[in-house]
Each structure stands twice: as structure tokens, then as C-alpha cells.
Amino acid sequence: MKIDVGFDYLGEKNLPNFNRYKRKIASIDKMIKERTGLGNDYLGWLDYPLSISTSLLDDIVSTANVFRSKYDTLVVCGIGGSYLGSKASIDALRGLKTTDPMEIVYLGNSLDPNYVHEMLAYLKTRNFSVCVISKSGTTTETSVSFRLLKDLLKEQYGDKYRERIVAVTDETSGALRKEVNNEGYKAYVLPGDIGGRYSVMTPVGLFPLAAAGIDIKAFMKGMNEARIDCDNSDITTNKCYQYALVRYYLHTRKKYKVEMFNVYEPRLTAVSEWFKQLFDESEGKDGKALLLTSCTFTTDLHSLGQFIQEGSKILFETILYVKNPDNDIVIKEDPENLDGLNYLTGKSLSFINQKAYIGTLKAHYENGNVPNITLTLDKMDAENLGYLYYFLMKACAMSAYLLNVNPFNQPGVEVYKKNMFHLLGKEGY
Amino acid sequence: MKIDVGFDYLGEKNLPNFNRYKRKIASIDKMIKERTGLGNDYLGWLDYPLSISTSLLDDIVSTANVFRSKYDTLVVCGIGGSYLGSKASIDALRGLKTTDPMEIVYLGNSLDPNYVHEMLAYLKTRNFSVCVISKSGTTTETSVSFRLLKDLLKEQYGDKYRERIVAVTDETSGALRKEVNNEGYKAYVLPGDIGGRYSVMTPVGLFPLAAAGIDIKAFMKGMNEARIDCDNSDITTNKCYQYALVRYYLHTRKKYKVEMFNVYEPRLTAVSEWFKQLFDESEGKDGKALLLTSCTFTTDLHSLGQFIQEGSKILFETILYVKNPDNDIVIKEDPENLDGLNYLTGKSLSFINQKAYIGTLKAHYENGNVPNITLTLDKMDAENLGYLYYFLMKACAMSAYLLNVNPFNQPGVEVYKKNMFHLLGKEGY
Helix, strand or coil, X not given: CCEEEECCCCCHHHCCCHHHHHHHHHHHHHHHHCCCCCCHHHCHHHCHHHHCCHHHHHHXXXXXXXXXXXXXXXXXXXXXXXXXXXXXXXXXXXXXXXXCCCEEEEECCCCCHHHHXXXXXXXXXXXXXXXXXXXXXXXXXXXXXXXXXXXXXHHHHHXXXXXXXXXXXXXXXXXXXXXXXXXXXXXXXXXXXXXXXXXXXXXXXXXHHHHCCCCHHHHHHHHHHHHHHHCCCCCCCCHHHHHHHHHHHHHHCCCCCEEEEEECCHHHHHHHHHHHHHHHHHHCCCCCCCEEEEEECCHHXXXXXXXXXXXXXXXEEEEEEEXXXXXXXXXCCCCCCCCCCHHHCCCEHHHHHHHHHHHHHHHHHHHCCCCEEEEEEEECCHHHHHHHHHHHHHHHHHHHHHCCCCCCCCCCHHHHHHHHHHHHCCCCC | CCEEEECCCCCHHHCCCHHHHHHHHHHHHHHHHCCCCCCHHHCHHHCHHHHCCHHHHHHHHHHHHHHHHXXXXXXXXXXXXXXXXXXXXXXXXXXXXCXXXXXXXXXXXXXXXXXXXXXXXXXXXXXXXXXEECCCCXXXXXXXXXXXXXXXXXXXXXXXXXXXXXXXXXXXXXXXHHHXXXXXXXXXXXCCCCCHHHHHHCHHHHHHHHHCCCCHHHHHHHHHHHHHHHCCCCCXXXXXXXXXXXXXXXXXXXXXXXXXXXXXXXXXHHHHHHXXXXXXXXXXXXXXXXXXXXXXXXXXXXXXXXXXXXXXXXXXXXXXXXXECCCCCECCCCCCCCCCCHHHCCCEHHHHHHHHHHHHHHHHHHHCCCCEEEEEEEECCHHHHHHHHHXXXXXXXXXXXXXXXXXXXXXXXXXXXXXXXXXXXXXXX
């Protein structure tokens, strides 16, 4: 397994006896595999990393390469699962100050006029293209932005603007599919049996990643490896299910209210956002579930660290730690040593960051009595990131079924939309 | 008062009887004013907006203008309260895709080699300057980065590199003050009686803001107006204390565990981060306090919205809403109307965002049974932002004293540092 799941800083009393849960976990695993549980018509993601065709991947890469050669900017126009996976992956794999010539920006995820205005103004200075992502094509945030983007495309590039658009939408139905058919945009299919928060493995995530120059075949290879490794009904050996069970146990037996997902690299902050959607939207229903929150360490140890260390005992932490950095820096001797840092001479930043990680685990667990689960990856690359996503998706499905909720619907998201449509005077509301 | 504090979506049962708390609030107010409570040696912020001298403000503006005319980038090198206030303010007031010629970037807030490496590589392509902010000059994240930044400055600009450095540090003591005295950097004083999370009103926040082209005199004017408006011991009329009392009441009487601070504009996301430090670090001690978390709406309604609407009933929301945008966009008629948006023809984005705001309040409160407090500002500018900060600082002091904790220390932050120093083999640990 590419992910090392650690319970060394959890505390013995917080570790369930896996043997006692053998039958329960095996029966949920069977239910997932045989597609008999709640929401089973949204289990398309389960085998998608195996079934996705090489020709689809090749087509995505080749279209993305045309975009990379012709344009300097891609606007990913989508909200929720339609952009979070892309943003998480592109930040994680390219960093926050990439030198890649293709800039990726995000629109269609906000109604704020300040944001939309400044993004459109910025795009006027760029040679831009658009990837619009929407199952229906009528999500307000996304369709309003897409209309504005089309106006700007027409204004800047005339009739040839259609070449600059790629759509990812339903195979046959919906407003965006109709528009694709009318206008002849290049389009990819968002499979009907895969929900937004599981869609990073589909063209929803794959086209933006490829446009960002990321190796999507390696990404899917990692997904498929995780699919194989997590396909194991035995809780005593399946680390993915162990993670699901431990968080369920901490919540239902030990009464923790919050899981805090923490990373040690700013480029992974958006992965936390993706993680939060995955679990909160999958589990937060019927008055149930852990609330997900997140920090980026060591940065936030200087803001939220105080609460974790000494505040209310309502949370446990899940730490994602990547052992080997892409680049490292060694501290040099300073003859004056005014800052007193010479004791670090010859040490690398990754060494220091790793000591901060261990020191924080000890501080929070031993002194602060906060249980910690650790997820460790050897390095951050497309293959390992794909692996991580699938691992967490599978853990989430198990976790939600343990809570006895449908992991794949999100009925609560409709309520604000209905109120908003009513207030906007939309017909039928 | 520039902030409208609303309890219309709170629920009658969640609103304390203010009259019953008159004496308690008045006595804490007296304790703050007379500086007799816990941590009273850190109450310097209380009157700082009044006592700050025009000559200091002029000096900051004039130095910042020199930097603006000579360099294209300022690195703010600090962690926690030494950068969060600057980042929050600069994002809020300049937006996320500013056209201002002075770029502001942040370093000294992470030990991650990937992040530090890519920032240094980026700075090699810029004509950069540094504002280093540290009370002691020995905070690991900041001093390691500052060492690396000095190396790069020397490499790129030779002996004149000192001109490109501004320091904000203690008036007389500490490693950074010593270095300032030795090297002759331009320096400003971080007052000894103002803690990091209250320091945005001091040169800690003011120099970066001025370098970003923000009107710091208007910012301090807003701070001082809030100082006057919040200086009122009567809970029945002081909205600042009402906010503090209501959140205390929701936590201690109604057993809510989490306050979720939500904004409706991506440029305000960093204000939420500043807010989270302010309250979590002030209150999260002795096993007490609400945990702060945050969302940016409507974006996160498509990720965390499901949990808020239908998940565990452990949280209430505090919404920051700004009525008037800096720029607006009107939806135009589309003859084809494939996206079905023509019912919005002639409507502005601010109008739609406002309906989303009201629709969400109703959805969460009426359908979801989640109490909401609303903080409404007329517009976002330097004066109003200064006002907002002071209002929240004063509310936080009251709130922490209601919990009977010291609002101004952060003993828990030291624990991970001690462990880290021990693991790194630093002398004395």
C-alpha cells in the first residue's frame, strides 16, 4: 500500500478491536461490491479507474496539448466537485508559484461581483480558453459565469471562440449537452453514475489536469492501484477500512465532534478542501457526522495551534504527511549567527519540517490529549495523488455506510437554491 | 455604528435576556478599561488607534512609497499574527487579481521546503524587497526564511541589499532588534503591550498595507471610530458586546461547539483566517471555547453546505456580508437562452448574490435549525475594514473574559516548539 496509516499517536483506548468489526465491515464491503446499498446507482467510480479507456485518455491529452500550445490560460468554470479536485491536484502537483506556461484559474464558483469582475478584467489581458463543467448546465454560479465568459471570448476572438471551449457534461441530457450539440464545442462525458465529489477521476478532473501539464495516465494508474489494494473485505488488513472505522469509532463511541485534516505543505491546502467536501457532503445528513475542518502546518500552529493544544476536547486530527520533498534547501553557516540558527547548519528544511511534524504529534497527543491518525506518503506525484484520492473515496463510502447514511446524495444542497430561485422570481419556485 | 449586528435568524430561544447580563458585562468592561483583568499588560491595542502618532503614520507611508517606486515585490516575512492581518487586509482591499504594480507575497510562515524553494525561485525573477516581522527574531519559520532571503538579496543586489529591508520588532530587545542596530535596517516598533493577533493596527500591519497602496490613515480612522463606538459598558446598546454575549450564550447554555464564520466574497476568505486566529488563540485554553471554522459562500455551499443544512447540530454561523460591491455586472439577454438564465436579464450579480445570502440564511435557520448571527457592512474599504477588526478584537476580549480565560496569552503554542527544538538538538531543550 502506498499510504502508511498510523495509529501510534491515537491512544490505545481510541483504537477499536478490529476483530469485533470483522463481520460488519465485510458485510458493508459486500454491499458496496454488489451495489445493493443506499445510493448504489452512484457507484460508477468504484471500477472507473479500471474501465476508463486508453483512447479517452489519449484524446484528453491530445486536446489538452493543443490548448497548451495555443493558449496561455485555462479557466475552469465549475463549482463544488466540478473544480475542487482540479484545484487540489494542480496546486499539489505544480505548487503555488508554478513556472508552467499554462495558467489555470477558476470561475463559475461564486456569485460575488467583485470576484467575477476582477477575473474578467484579468482575462482581458490573457490569451484564454475555457473548460466548462456542469452536469445540467443550469447551476447558477457556473452558468452565469459561462455566459459572461462566452461574451468575452466572442469580443476578443470573434467567431472562432468555440474552438477555445471544452465542455464536460452529461452524455445525453441537460442544457449544456444541448448547447454542445448546437454549437459544436469539444466535449467529454461526465458519467451519470459518478457524483461530483467522486469525479476527479473522470474528464471533470482529467482535462484540467492534462491542460496543466500533469501526467493523467500516472494519476489513473495510482487510482487503479488503490482500487486493487482497497478491494479487501478484511478489516484486520485493509488500512483503508481501518481509517474509516477508527474515525467512526472516535465519533460514535468517543464522542469527538470534529475531524481536523492537517497537512504540512501550503501546496496541499486545497487537497484539504477537496477532502472536506468528500466527507462532509457524503456523511453530513440525518443530523449525523463529524464536521471536517483543516489546517496547514506549521503555519497554522501559530494561529489555531493554541486551540488544538489547550482548547475544548472536541476534535481529533488526521495528518497527511509527505516524506520526501521535490526540492530541498540546506541551512548554511552564518558567521555572525545573530538569529541563533547556526545549530541548524547543514540541516535541510525537510529535516526541520519533519521534526516539527513529530514534535507536533507528541505535543498534541501527549500533552494535549488529542488523538492523531497519520497518513504518510513517500512523495507527492500524480500516481501517489491518484492513489490517495481513491483511498479516501473508498474510506468515505465505508465510513458513511457505517453511519447508515447514503454516501452519494446531497439533498441538503438544494434548499438554499430553492429559496434563492424563489427570491429571484424564477418560474416554478 | 458601521456594523449592523443582526439576530433575525438566531431564534428567540437562542437570544439571551440582555438585561440579566447588565452587571456582569459592565463589570468586565470596567476590568478592561481599568486594566485589572487577566493579561492586562497586553491591552495596549485598546487605545493605540487614538495614540498612534501622525508622524509615525507619515513615516510609514513615505517609506512604503519609496519601496513602491523602487521595487515590484514585497515579501512579508512573518508567521501567525505577523502576516495574517496583512494578508487579510490586502486581499480584502485589493482583491485576488490586483492590477497594483506592487506584488505582496508571504514567506517565513512555513518550513515546507517545496514552498520555500518555489518562492525563492520566483523571487529570482522579481525586483524584490522584504518586510521582516518578529518580536524576538528567533521564531524558527521566520528566521530561517529571513536568512535565506538575505542570501538571495546579497546575491542579487550586493552590498546595497540592506536598503531593501524593513524590520518590525521589539523596541529594545531580541535578536532582530540587535541585527537592526548592527546592520542599520529601517525599522519600526512592535509595541511590547500588543500581542500578535492584535497587531494589525501597528506597523506589523501598517507597513505592508501602505506598501500595497492602501490608505492606512483611513484604516486607522476606522479603528478609532470603532474604539469610540465600542466604548460603552451597556449590553442593551453595545452591539459589540451583544455579539460577544450571544456567542458565549450559544456555547455555554445552548451547547454549540463550533462557530462557523462565513463570507460571501472570495477576497474575504483571508479575513476569516485572521478571525479564526483572533478567537481560537484568545479563547482556546483551559479545555474551553468554541472552535472557529469558516466557509466562503456561495462557493462552499456546494461542498460543506450539505453538512450545515443536515449534518450534526453542533454549529452556529456568523455571517459577514458586505452590501455594496466595488464593481458590479449586469446579466444580459441571450436570444437562445439555452442555459435558461434569461429570467435574470437586467439583474446585477450583487442582486443575485444578495438573494443567495437571504435564501441561505432562511435555508440554514428555518429548514436546518442552525442559528445565524449577521454582521453587515455597507461597503468594503480601508476605513470599514479597520472598524471591523477593532469591533471583533473588542468582542473577543469580552468573550474571553466571559469564559474566564486570559484573552492575551498563548501558552499552548510553545509545546510543539519545545518538542521540535529537542528533536533538532537545540541547546537547552
